[in-house]
Amino acid sequence: MSNNGSVTEWLAQIKELKQQLADSIKECQAADESAAHWRQLYNTEAQQRRIESQLAQEQIETLKAQLQKLQQDGFQLKSDQLETVSSIEQNVEQLQTVEELRATLKSVMAERDRLIDALKTEQANHAQTRENLTVVITDTVEQLAKERKSKPSQVEEVTVSESSPSPDLPSFDNEDSW
Numbered sequence: 001m002s003n004n005g006s007v008t009e010w011l012a013q014i015k016e017l018k019q020q021l022a023d024s025i026k027e028c029q030a031a032d033e034s035a036a037h038w039r040q041l042y043n044t045e046a047q048q049r050r051i052e053s054q055l056a057q058e059q060i061e062t063l064k065a066q067l068q069k070l071q072q073d074g075f076q077l078k079s080d081q082l083e084t085v086s087s088i089e090q091n092v093e094q095l096q097t098v099e100e101l102r103a104t105l106k107s108v109m110a111e112r113d114r115l116i117d118a119l120k121t122e123q124a125n126h127a128q129t130r131e132n133l134t135v136v137i138t139d140t141v142e143q144l145a146k147e148r149k150s151k152p153s154q155v156e157e158v159t160v161s162e163s164s165p166s167p168d169l170p171s172f173d174n175e176d177s178w
Contacts, residue, residue, distance in 0.1 A: 091104070092104075
């Protein structure tokens, strides 16, 4: 019976080892599936980050191009502006002291403020004129509409007598003639 007991023990151990092997295989497969799932999530996230990075880089390039264009446009003065700048530079160079520069700056700032006030006044006057013209046009249109309603139509009514048809027009009294 000792051989029978040891065979039974061996069979029990083999069965237990088979179960452990099956469990290990299942755990390995589950780990592989989990790894594949996480790899897919990582790749998806990485792809999104690459796209976002590419879009951000394109936007940076676009903004750089716009900035460069604005800088180029800003430094390109028209010929009359160049003359004005040249005249200003000559006036500034003629100033000998800081006090002269301050006095000139104060007068320029006062002139600027005066011009800003004049512009605001002109804008307000323009807005008032536009509003007044709109009111006048509206009133005129309303007045014309009232006049059209109150006056009868000047088109004369023409009465056609049934007994004497026009010699130029055919008579349609008899529909069988068609």
